[in-house]
Amino acid sequence: MTFPVSSPFPTPILILDRVSKRFAGHIAVDELSLSVPRGVIYGLLGPNGAGKTTTIRMIMDILEPDGGAVRVFGEPGGGRAHSDRIGYLPEERGLYRKMRVLDVLVFLGEMKGVDRRRARQRADEWLERLGLAQWRLRRVDELSKGMQQKVQFISTMLHEPDLMIFDEPFSGLDPVNAQVLKDAVLDLRRRGKTILFSTHIMEQAEKLCEQLCIIARGRKLVDGALSDIKRTHGGHHLVVGFDGSLGGAAQLFADKTLVSKVDNYGQYAELELASGADAQQILQRLVASGARLSKFELQEASLHKIFIDLVGPEAVRA
Amino acid sequence: MRKIWAVIRREFVERVRSKWFWVSAILGPLFFAAIIIIPLHFAAAGGTKAIVVVDGTTSGFGARVADSLARDSAFTFAGLTTPRSGVLDSLAHEVGAHRLDGFLVVTDATVERGTAEYHASNVSSFRDIDELRAVLAALALNARLERAGVDPGTVSRAQRPIKLETKKISGSKTTGESSEQSFWLAYVMSIVLFIVIAVYGVNVMSSVLEEKTTRIVEVLVSSLRPFELMLGKVVGVGSVSIFQFAIWGLGGRLVLSQRAALVGNLSPGDVGREAAFQLPPVPAATVAVFLTYFLGGFFLYSAMFAAVGAMSSNEQEARQAQQPVVFLLMIAYLSVFALANNPGSMYAVVLSLVPFTSPIAMPVRWAAGSVGLNELVGSLVLLGAGIGVVTWIAARIYRVGILMTGKRPNLRELVRWVRA
Numbered sequence: 001m002t003f004p005v006s007s008p009f010p011t012p013i014l015i016l017d018r019v020s021k022r023f024a025g026h027i028a029v030d031e032l033s034l035s036v037p038r039g040v041i042y043g044l045l046g047p048n049g050a051g052k053t054t055t056i057r058m059i060m061d062i063l064e065p066d067g068g069a070v071r072v073f074g075e076p077g078g079g080r081a082h083s084d085r086i087g088y089l090p091e092e093r094g095l096y097r098k099m100r101v102l103d104v105l106v107f108l109g110e111m112k113g114v115d116r117r118r119a120r121q122r123a124d125e126w127l128e129r130l131g132l133a134q135w136r137l138r139r140v141d142e143l144s145k146g147m148q149q150k151v152q153f154i155s156t157m158l159h160e161p162d163l164m165i166f167d168e169p170f171s172g173l174d175p176v177n178a179q180v181l182k183d184a185v186l187d188l189r190r191r192g193k194t195i196l197f198s199t200h201i202m203e204q205a206e207k208l209c210e211q212l213c214i215i216a217r218g219r220k221l222v223d224g225a226l227s228d229i230k231r232t233h234g235g236h237h238l239v240v241g242f243d244g245s246l247g248g249a250a251q252l253f254a255d256k257t258l259v260s261k262v263d264n265y266g267q268y269a270e271l272e273l274a275s276g277a278d279a280q281q282i283l284q285r286l287v288a289s290g291a292r293l294s295k296f297e298l299q300e301a302s303l304h305k306i307f308i309d310l311v312g313p314e315a316v317r318a
Numbered sequence: 319m320r321k322i323w324a325v326i327r328r329e330f331v332e333r334v335r336s337k338w339f340w341v342s343a344i345l346g347p348l349f350f351a352a353i354i355i356i357p358l359h360f361a362a363a364g365g366t367k368a369i370v371v372v373d374g375t376t377s378g379f380g381a382r383v384a385d386s387l388a389r390d391s392a393f394t395f396a397g398l399t400t401p402r403s404g405v406l407d408s409l410a411h412e413v414g415a416h417r418l419d420g421f422l423v424v425t426d427a428t429v430e431r432g433t434a435e436y437h438a439s440n441v442s443s444f445r446d447i448d449e450l451r452a453v454l455a456a457l458a459l460n461a462r463l464e465r466a467g468v469d470p471g472t473v474s475r476a477q478r479p480i481k482l483e484t485k486k487i488s489g490s491k492t493t494g495e496s497s498e499q500s501f502w503l504a505y506v507m508s509i510v511l512f513i514v515i516a517v518y519g520v521n522v523m524s525s526v527l528e529e530k531t532t533r534i535v536e537v538l539v540s541s542l543r544p545f546e547l548m549l550g551k552v553v554g555v556g557s558v559s560i561f562q563f564a565i566w567g568l569g570g571r572l573v574l575s576q577r578a579a580l581v582g583n584l585s586p587g588d589v590g591r592e593a594a595f596q597l598p599p600v601p602a603a604t605v606a607v608f609l610t611y612f613l614g615g616f617f618l619y620s621a622m623f624a625a626v627g628a629m630s631s632n633e634q635e636a637r638q639a640q641q642p643v644v645f646l647l648m649i650a651y652l653s654v655f656a657l658a659n660n661p662g663s664m665y666a667v668v669l670s671l672v673p674f675t676s677p678i679a680m681p682v683r684w685a686a687g688s689v690g691l692n693e694l695v696g697s698l699v700l701l702g703a704g705i706g707v708v709t710w711i712a713a714r715i716y717r718v719g720i721l722m723t724g725k726r727p728n729l730r731e732l733v734r735w736v737r738a
Contacts, residue, residue, distance in 0.1 A: 113321075
């Protein structure tokens with residue numbers, strides 16, 4: 001089945017509608033709704049234990065939601081019915097240790113509906129591309145961990161899926177493989193595929209994601225385009241660097257009419273301006289108080305900062 | 319369907335490719351032969367016993383006993399003596415020093431009243447005691463008849479033994495199978511069934527466990543339903559076992575066709591050994607019953623083993639959790655003597671109807687005696703129903719268990735998994 005990647009589909013590729021999952025004693029996912037448009041890199045962000053893996057498992061039909069509905073490719077129900085078009089990399093990885101590399105790839109390809117001959121051919125192409133060609137007939141447990149990770153990527157992409165779902169894809173990767181994966185993700189994106197991945201590392205999400213959803217304790221805190229989220233949640237963010245003398249900076253930062261929040265490192269501080277406060281006024285007063293500045297920059301907040309601001313209170317409430 | 323097929327093929331190919339498969343294919347029959355023959359050999363022949371006869375008779379009866387024992391294969395005649403003072407003590411000392419197995423004391427009372435004494439280090443061997451008793455009884459009878467004036471020729475003609483040949487009736491046809499052969503067949507079948515079901519069931523279990531611990535199972539169940547995965551696995555491993563049987567069958571046939579040459583090499587001219595190589599004729603119906611119940615038992619037990627694998631997090635836990643399943647399988651196996659000796663008893667009938675025991679009990683009963691068609695059908699229907707129910711429960715445990723890590727669930731949690 002081929003899928004016209006260029007045609008703009010009105011429906012999102014994946015929709016969660018008030019999906020919930022309870023385990024004995026606690027609610028892992030609580031009425032979570034989100035919508036993943038086609039052809040984007042979508043980040044599912046949250047601290048550990050937020051419900052990211054449970055959400056992904058429900059999307060993949062590994063777990064059944066207790067409430068709510070999942071729609072994949074516009075059809076009701078989870079991903080199993082569409083497994084031929086979805087590539088899935090679980091958080092904890094592993095392969096059949098005693099099997100030969102090529103046989104594992106062919107088998108996992110078959111699981112995704114690729115016939116043996118085609119699976120073998122594509123596996124060989126991928127092994128060649130990632131420099132593992134001479135290992136194709138070796139047993140998996142003879143490979144280094146890094147090589148096994150590469151084999152696992154190949155297995156998720158062998159059937160050329162339209163939708164990729166990666167659960168914490170960068171965790172446990174060595175820098176070389178992290179780069180390989182990042183390049184692969186961007187390449188897939190260029191070819192019009194949709195990628196959803198979960199992470200708790202905000203720097204990665206900020207660099208890769210166009211759309212995202214932040215969850216904590218099973219509930220959605222915010223979702224949408226990264227740029228919109230930064231605009232609405234970023235606040236006025238000011239970075240100040242000192243060159244030796246701090247002058248009266250400390251008193252100034254304590255003035256709630258000017259600064260609503262401060263993260264002071266001594267020679268470096270990140271400020272959030274109080275509503276109505278003027279950055280120029282702060283600059284004037286800092287200079288007047290005798291502070292020597294090496295840096296004074298108005299910034300939009302990092303995703304990391306937004307994440308901490310949003311998730312922090314949730315975490316405290318827990 | 320194509321995906322189930324891929325699972326079946328993976329299980330089959332990976333197993334048949336491993337060297338362990340070929341080791342067991344080749345050494346398996348030797349192993350079976352060893353565990354079947356060695357215990358029986360030791361039970362039957364404890365070696366010959368060296369005994370001394372103490373003759374306290376006035377009629378020379380002891381000499382006749384000594385003569386008769388010297389010709390008996392179960393004993394080595396070690397000497398004849400008279401009950402002088404201290405003889406019994408010194409003989410007892412010899413026995414204590416393991417230079418002698420025992421001594422038999424015969425007196426005139428042996429012929430008159432039928433009493434004798436056997437002193438030995440081992441008096442629990444029924445076979446030896448029976449043999450001694452038979453020798454003494456025959457000689458005492460002779461002596462009494464002769465004393466009453468009966469011609470010794472008449473006595474020996476009167477004592478000619480009767481050879482009772484047993485022929486098994488199967489259906490209403492008399493087969494060439496003797497009762498001993500029936501028992502052997504039943505005994506061998508029970509051992510093979512028990513071991514093969516257990517071994518391949520454990521194979522299913524470790525295969526489930528491997529996918530669980532390596533987490534591949536997540537990728538798999540996002541592609542096909544857990545039940546389909548379990549089914550593919552059980553069928554895949556099962557087909558390996560059938561392949562194994564086929565190899566054993568062909569190998570056995572080959573060995574039998576070369577029997578004459580083999581026997582010739584082993585011990586030229588020894589008739590007893592040739593008889594040992596004479597396998598009982600196994601009717602096609604028995605083979606069919608055996609294979610049917612093997613498959614039934616395999617499906618029933620591997621579903622349970624799959625559930626055990628799914629609820630465990632490592633090999634150690636699995637080994638513990640499998641014990642109840644193995645015990646269940648052992649019930650029929652341990653009852654093989656009761657089943658074969660009395661295949662029509664209430665106990666045997668019940669065991670051959672209950673699905674957990676019928677896979678071993680029914681083939682044993684079938685081989686040992688005849689089983690009515692209605693019983694066979696009833697047992698098969700129950701086994702089919704049992705497989706259905708057990709597989710359903712096992713599949714539900716499997717579905718939840720394969721994604722669980724950490725502590726092994728207790729019984730209450732298992733019930734919740736099944737109900738969920």
